[in-house]
Amino acid sequence: MFDIASLDLAPFMLSFKLAGITTLILFVLSLPLAWYLSQTHSKAKPILEAVTALPIVLPPSVLGFYILVVLSPNSAVGGFFEDLLGVKLVFSFTGLVVASCFYSLPFMVQPLQSGFESLNKHMLEASYLAGKSKLQTVFKVALPNIKPSLITALIITFAHTVGEFGVVLMVGGSIPGETKVASVAIYEMVEVMEYGTAHIYSAIMVLMSFLVLLAVYVFNHQQKKIGILR
Amino acid sequence: MKKLLFTLLLSLATLNAGEIKIAVAANVSYAIEPLKKAFNEQHPDTKIEMILGSSGKLTAQIKNGAPYELFLSANMKYPQALYDQGAAVTEPVVYAQGSLAYLSVKEQNLSKGMALLMENNISKIAIANPKTAPYGVAAQEALTNAELYDVLKEKFVYGESISQTVTYATTAADIGFIAKSSLFSPQMAQFKKGINWSEVDESLYTPIDQGMVILKKGEDNAEVKAFYDFMLSDKAREILKTFGYKVE
Amino acid sequence: MIDIEIQKALHGSQGDMRLDVKLQIEKGEFVVLLGQSGSGKTTLLRVLAGLERAAGNITVENVIWLQNQKMLPPQQREIGFVFQDYALFDNMSVEENLLYVNEDRALTKRLLKLTELTQLSSRNVKGLSGGQKQRVSLCRAMMKKPKLLLMDEPLSALDQAMRIKLKDEILKLHKTFGTTTIMVSHDSAVSYQLADRILVLDHGKVIADGSPDEIFTKASTVTYSLNI
Secondary structure: OOOHHHOOOHHHHHHHHHHHHHHHHHHHHHHHHHHHHHHOOOOOHHHHHHHHHHHHHOOHHHHHHHHHHHHOOOOHHHHHHHHHHOOOOOOOHHHHHHHHHHHHHHHHHHHHHHHHHOOOHHHHHHHHHOOOOHHHHHHHHHHHHHHHHHHHHHHHHHHHHHOOOHHHHHHHOOOOOOOOOHHHHHHHHHHOOOHHHHHHHHHHHHHHHHHHHHHHHHHHHHHHHHHHOO | OHHHHHHHHHHHHHHOOOEEEEEEEHHHHHHHHHHHHHHHHHOOOOEEEEEEEOHHHHHHHHHOOOOOOEEEOOOOHHHHHHHHHOOEOOOOEEEEEEOEEEEOOOOOOHHHHHHHHHOOOOOOEEEEOOOOOHHHHHHHHHHHHOOOHHHHHHHEEEEOOHHHHHHHHHOOOOEEEEEHHHHHOHHHOOOOEOOOEEEOOHHHOOOEEEEEEEEHHHOOOHHHHHHHHHHOOHHHHHHHHHOOOEOO | OEEEEEEEEEEEOOEEEEEEEEEEEOOOOEEEEEEOOOOOHHHHHHHHHOOOOOEEEEEEOOEEEEEOOEEOOHHHOOEEEEOOOOOOOOOOEHHHHHHHHOOOHHHHHHHHHHOOOHHHOOOEHHHOOHHHHHHHHHHHHHHOOOOEEEEEOOOOOOOHHHHHHHHHHHHHHHHHHOOEEEEEOOOHHHHHHHOOEEEEEEOOEEEEEEOHHHHHHHOHHHHHHHOO
């Protein structure tokens, strides 16, 4: 067959590294947004929600194309980052992180927002009446009480980023060891008809994704049981 | 008698006028519209459906049963492999010879030739993936012969096809190795020879002979044969020349 | 001394109306608010807690809680609030719920003892019965050593036996700490037993204000006509 020992695992490391960093950054960025959306009565709420949800419906190639154009060193934004801060936003791992944050944003925001919205409003008010600020309330009362939503948000964001393809293909430049993530590597294997390697890579991806999703569902099931048991 | 048969066949062909599917290598995508138009002047009832992609990808698809009837590749190797396998029913013939060029959106001092790539302000060089795109192979060959390939390897970004490489070259890369034919499409008119682009020294790479084959699915299809013949005709060659190809 | 003078537009089950209340409450008084659903009782409580906006003035022991549009946030009001649905912190134990408000362990022990919850102090609140939860809610409200204790129908979700027990505990706490209290209720018997003073709200306005005797026996036309 083929030599498994010689299998290049770099694309997987890259995929998981990208997903991990993106998940962390998105958590920090999404928490205030999700909280705000859950608490606000502003008329702008539907607009904000629609914008946040855009990456779900936008074809990844469209997203990738615009990121390529807007963040290119020849553009205002990309040029600023490259000339003044020395940060390359396309054809680099950093660029992939930025692109992934756009691509996976709704997968972090929506479960968190949903979770916050399902909280008992009175419980939050009790926290304010206890003298706690909104920030303290979010970390000491709100977040601990939406554990299933929190776990779902983290894991789904991670998994979604691992599966990212169209955007990465557009913006990454397929550089081995830097932007050639597993999904792109598999695509290339298929293109050059190295089906053996493609099968192995794909099997690993399917297995990992399945395990991740299984973990989410088992955890949620357990949480529900704890809630029911008195 | 032959004339009668031929007329009959021709009328049959126009009676059954339908759609033909042509797999077209990315670098030909720029010339294909004018070629289509010219063909349709003689055969107005034939609808041509084009599938664009890198030659490697298209070859893989054909091997796996893709319903294409004619294949315009960017090299000879892929169509030859298809013929040897029986997926193509004619031996590959050269319909054009392509050339490599490098393009930058910004003004460059192109008289330096390949040495330009070593400069500090060139940090990202776009080339087509040599595994799937013949123009990528040519670029790799040229760079190797200029003894620059290993040195510049870190600067490369790989386009999945030569057309994605053009996208990279015109957006975020500092310079890119592209098919010269792409420079003759209307959208590229803004780029001036000697300022933005230049031909890569031909002595550095094997001429890119582009091969055409009729595929199994297109066997015995008169319209497919008509397009095949058209591609080798003077009219087609004239058009190809305007796109920077070399034709015998 | 608590000075209340507030106005707020209400959109409730009884239609649109205006909450318009002007009254004074003495320190240590136990006031019960009666009235039909939608008459503005809960809103009044929430405005006092700073959980909702209103126009007007509220001054509590010389501290301004509301003046025209300027509102002191609920975090800074010394209030204890007992919600109808308990609103305990589900991720914490009984003791942690109390300590969250105030880290005075001696006070938690004292309150838990008074409400006979000591055995349950390290249990997570999710596993408690309704009556137990309400008692925790009561203790938690008292941890603030509040100037004003507000209770929104604290007994309505409990069965009769629990109601009596909790009523006794409320009385015990009031006797021990002397906190000024405003309690919304539907239960006449409990109200009669707990209140120093009864206010009847109808369509946002106070239509009766007196001692339990005055309201329940003499001014019976008021209560009778409102079916309280």
